[in-house]
Amino acid sequence: MTVPGLMIAAPASGTGKTTVMLGLLRALSENGLAIQPFKSGPDYIDPAFHRAACGRASFNLDSWAMMPGLIDAIAAEASGADMILAEGSMGLYDGVASVGGTGHGASADMARRMGWPVILVVDVSGQAQSAAATAMGFARFDPDLPFAGVILNRVASPRHERLVRRGMEAAGIRVLGALPRRGDLTLPERHLGLVQAVEHPDLDKAIADYAVFLRDHVDLAAICDAASGRGGSTAGQLPLPPAQRIALAQDEAFSFIYPHLLEGWRCAGAEIVPFSPLADEAPAADADLVWLPGGYPELHAGRIASASRFLTGLRHHAETRPVHGECGGYMVLGEALIDKDGARHAMAGLLGLVTSYAQRRMHLGYRHARLLAPVAGMPAETALRGHEFHYSTILEQPDAPLAHVTDADSVAVAETGSHRGRVTGSFFHMIAPAL
Structure with a gap:
């Protein structure tokens, strides 16, 4: 019906x-x-x-x-x-x-x-x-x-x-x-x-x-x-999870993840274990993947920089298992985040990224990405569609690019994300595989 x-x-x-x-x-x-x-x-x-x-x-x-x-x-x-x-x-x-x-x-x-x-x-x-x-x-x-x-x-x-x-x-x-x-x-x-x-x-x-x-x-x-409508096909499938047990950062600084992704991961049997970096909680020690969504880390940079249990747990996890960050989460994986007042806050240091809100510039639009390196269970060459929206400026990005990224008009964009070891990050928020 x-x-x-x-x-x-x-x-x-x-x-x-x-x-x-x-x-x-x-x-x-x-x-x-x-x-x-x-x-x-x-x-x-x-x-x-x-x-x-x-x-x-x-x-x-x-x-x-x-x-x-x-x-x-x-x-x-x-x-x-x-x-x-x-x-x-x-x-x-x-x-x-x-x-x-x-x-x-x-x-x-x-x-x-x-x-x-x-x-x-x-x-x-x-x-x-x-x-x-x-x-x-x-x-x-x-x-x-x-x-x-x-x-x-x-x-x-x-x-x-x-x-x-x-x-x-x-x-x-x-x-x-x-x-x-x-x-x-x-x-x-x-x-x-x-x-x-x-x-x-x-x-x-x-x-x-x-x-x-x-x-x-x-x-x-x-x-x-x-109200009216027409029925659609029942053959579609929600996105599959990138890992079985996923430690997901969730609080006021990390909240931007699309609900259909979480629903698809759960429906496929993945276990999502939330934790709060702002409460200085470490990700679950037995997680297969740590995922840091986007949000507003720039508003909480001091608290994140001093969250020793969170940062230590994140670094320990990255020694043997994948960590991925999107937008705000990506910035937290970097060396430092500079807030709007120009204060520099040390982040996790798992990537060389340094970003600044003291030099604001809007980045907005759809993104098409072809992975150049794997992101957890998603292999290299996977095509993804997503969206980017932030005001941060990249000051340093020394690591290898994560993906070839273009906008909706197929024009290459500079925000490619980056990867180092098992750690990956991107400025675009993944919406779906581009099958």
């Missing part, structure tokens, strides 16, 4: 779709529905907020980085749910210019493939009937994309709402809700997006407030009625 779904999207970032998404997840869950959340695109922060809102694990779906079988395998996580809500990223049609995969990474790709009608969250501040032109353009840009209607956001007054609704009615656009302007319904952000769910001082109350707000101003019944 196909689970009906909707794509919550927007014309651009910053329009309030995350607030709408979280409020809908909580409100519909409170109504007794089992809601399965997804995130379109490579964002690794939002899924934790989705889980907090509805109690079900949220997974990324990505038309550029994932082959059709993997998309179907992840979508199958909705089994047993009453309804799917997927949150888009950036603007509805925003993706990469070249294809090179199953799509170009836009939320519209996923909505079209899964048959999920789009609800467009439109920021109507500073306009009235003109908002209908925006909505109509998005609704008609792709005739094959199912379109459910709009939720108006940041409405200034009842008169403003009436004017906007008249424009939408004239354009034949259904209005599913109108949210008054509220300056207090925002989530704190930092340089990679939202502050992590685990760091939010009172996340449950914030989400509960969103749910009340949505109940008061949107038509929940109409939204549920608009």
Whole structure:
């Protein structure tokens, strides 16, 4: 049986779709529905907020980085749910210019493939009937994309709402809700997006407030009625684990790993043993692999540098078994990390990498990588797809490159990762094998 779904999207970032998404997840869950959340695109922060809102694990779906079988395998996580809500990223049609995969990474790709009608969250501040032109353009840009209607956001007054609704009615656009302007319904952000769910001082109350707000101003019944979808293949498989017993760093400094990877590893029988470097915990002594995910080590560099049990255990493990780090985890495997104030903090020293946040430069985009050396159970020549997003600058990288890395346009990038002995690291976050 196909689970009906909707794509919550927007014309651009910053329009309030995350607030709408979280409020809908909580409100519909409170109504007794089992809601399965997804995130379109490579964002690794939002899924934790989705889980907090509805109690079900949220997974990324990505038309550029994932082959059709993997998309179907992840979508199958909705089994047993009453309804799917997927949150888009950036603007509805925003993706990469070249294809090179199953799509170009836009939320519209996923909505079209899964048959999920789009609800467009439109920021109507500073306009009235003109908002209908925006909505109509998005609704008609792709005739094959199912379109459910709009939720108006940041409405200034009842008169403003009436004017906007008249424009939408004239354009034949259904209005599913109108949210008054509220300056207090925002989530704190930092340089990679939202502050992590685990760091939010009172996340449950914030989400509960969103749910009340949505109940008061949107038509929940109409939204549920608009959900639709089509079934996918059941032949797909989640990614296999790189080792049997994996010690996984997990705390506020190490949290950016895609949920479908962990689900695939567990389903294949791997044992994941979490530990906290910030609590100065060493990785499990009997682990086959230590995996340091990305996160915000630059905010905790002093604590990491003084975490002697963690660093000693990590170094001891690397003498006989593999260690891998992604982005922030990669930086911690290096010689030193220089924070935004210019202070140098000694890291694990398992690689020669030295990175700096005193010289900020954004690195953002999809990555295709061909391994030049093995990463745990993944042999050399393995092709991977991933995503890179950080603001650090490489000052020194003396070790051999880990991979040949290109962007979505097949242009080589300088951030190749590196390896030394059994230790490997990359700036890109692995999403999936490129089969």
